[in-house]
Amino acid sequence: MPLITRPATLQDIPHLVPLLMADAAERAVKDATLWTLASDASIQIRQALTAALTPPDQPVRQFWQVAEDGGKITGVIHAMLLPVPPIYAGPKGPPGLILPDSCVSEDARDGTVDALVRAAEAVLQGAGAEILLTSFVTGEGWQQAFDRQKYEPLTLYLSRSDLQGQEIPAPVRPATEGDVPGIVARSAEHRQRLFEIDPFWAIHPEADSRFAAWMARSLTLADRDMMVLGPSYQVAGYVIAQPASRLHFPPAHDISRIGVIDDYFHTSLNDAEKLTSAWAEATTLLKAAEAAFVARGIQAAFVVCPAGWPSKVQLLRDAGYDTAMVWSLKRA
Numbered sequence: 509m510p511l512i513t514r515p516a517t518l519q520d521i522p523h524l525v526p527l528l529m530a531d532a533a534e535r536a537v538k539d540a541t542l543w544t545l546a547s548d549a550s551i552q553i554r555q556a557l558t559a560a561l562t563p564p565d566q567p568v569r570q571f572w573q574v575a576e577d578g579g580k581i582t583g584v585i586h587a588m589l590l591p592v593p594p595i596y597a598g599p600k601g602p603p604g605l606i607l608p609d610s611c612v613s614e615d616a617r618d619g620t621v622d623a624l625v626r627a628a629e630a631v632l633q634g635a636g637a638e639i640l641l642t643s644f645v646t647g648e649g650w651q652q653a654f655d656r657q658k659y660e661p662l663t664l665y666l667s668r669s670d671l672q673g674q675e676i677p678a679p680v681r682p683a684t685e686g687d688v689p690g691i692v693a694r695s696a697e698h699r700q701r702l703f704e705i706d707p708f709w710a711i712h713p714e715a716d717s718r719f720a721a722w723m724a725r726s727l728t729l730a731d732r733d734m735m736v737l738g739p740s741y742q743v744a745g746y747v748i749a750q751p752a753s754r755l756h757f758p759p760a761h762d763i764s765r766i767g768v769i770d771d772y773f774h775t776s777l778n779d780a781e782k783l784t785s786a787w788a789e790a791t792t793l794l795k796a797a798e799a800a801f802v803a804r805g806i807q808a809a810f811v812v813c814p815a816g817w818p819s820k821v822q823l824l825r826d827a828g829y830d831t832a833m834v835w836s837l838k839r840a
Contacts, residue, residue, distance in 0.1 A: 511582075512576050513623050513627035516572035518562065521561070524557060524584055527583075530611070531758075534611075535645050542669050542766065542810070544762045549759075552759040557572070571631045571632065579614075583610075585610040587631065589632070598710070602636075602637065604629070604641065606640075607758070608833060622656065623655050641838070643834070660837060663837075664834055665811070666825070666831055671808065680736070681736060683723075687736050689720070690738070694744075695746075701777075705816040717824045732748055734748050745776075746773060749797040765807045765808065766806065769809075772811065774787060780816070782819050784824060787823060791823060805836050
């Protein structure tokens with residue numbers, strides 16, 4: 509019988525839960541701290557599938573496709589339309605993203621992964637996605653399939669799972685409302701570097717005002733630490749240590765002790781190719797974020813870094829970070 513791919517249904521959930529549990533366990537083997545299995549992982553998977561497969565449409569459009577071989581489900585792929593962050597222009601609309609909780613059974617026939625990738629691409633393009641992204645954690649078969657479809661690394665998610673107690677370095681201080689203009693100025697430099705690395709990060713014409721509003725709002729949020737280096741009139745760098753979200757972690761994983769660093773920049777990182785003489789200050793900011801995480805009982809940090817920013821990648825690797833997940837972009 510031919511292998512078929514089709515949209516998942518509520519009736520498929522009992523077959524998908526053990527498949528996705530096995531997939532989550534494979535990630536946990538890779539890093540048991542970063543990918544900690546939730547005590548009720550199977551329940552969380554079931555609830556997430558039920559919500560995604562139950563009308564009406566969800567706030568963020570999700571797509572689950574299954575591979576069926578001889579009446580048996582042998583694989584599943586999860587995709588979504590990724591909302592464009594407000595500081596980016598998104599001229600081609602929301603990208604389509606294939607998520608890391610995509611997997612196949614051990615007895616899946618050759619070609620199942622490729623068939624699922626094609627099915628996800630088709631449904632995303634049918635939903636209007638002009639840009640296609642993938643995310644990858646484990647499984648050589650998935651990486652090879654993405655390579656065959658000409659995906660290339662766009663963003664690295666580097667992590668370390670051995671955070672230890674430490675004091676926030678003295679030069680670093682908590683951000684205040686008076687620091688917002690300086691943070692926005694550094695963020696503008698950050699966004700320009702991103703756009704130069706890849707036009708995927710096209711800048712919204714109102715990026716500065718939007719980012720300023722978000723920074724002012726972030727100062728009121730108790731779940732994160734915003735820190736800066738330098739006086740308010742000359743902020744040299746900033747970092748925000750915030751809690752993890754489900755965008756990067758499938759529902760089987762406990763994210764209560766995982767922190768994410770996305771908004772992070774220092775003037776020493778302005779040269780995307782090599783670190784400047786002030787690179788130690790950028791590392792000091794990173795250490796401050798780690799200390800803030802430890803104070804909150806967070807065990808692992810996840811740092812977002814463009815794949816095409818060698819100086820930032822080097823700084824993070826020198827600080828003990830390794831690539832935990834890769835987002836890739838399909839090139840024409």
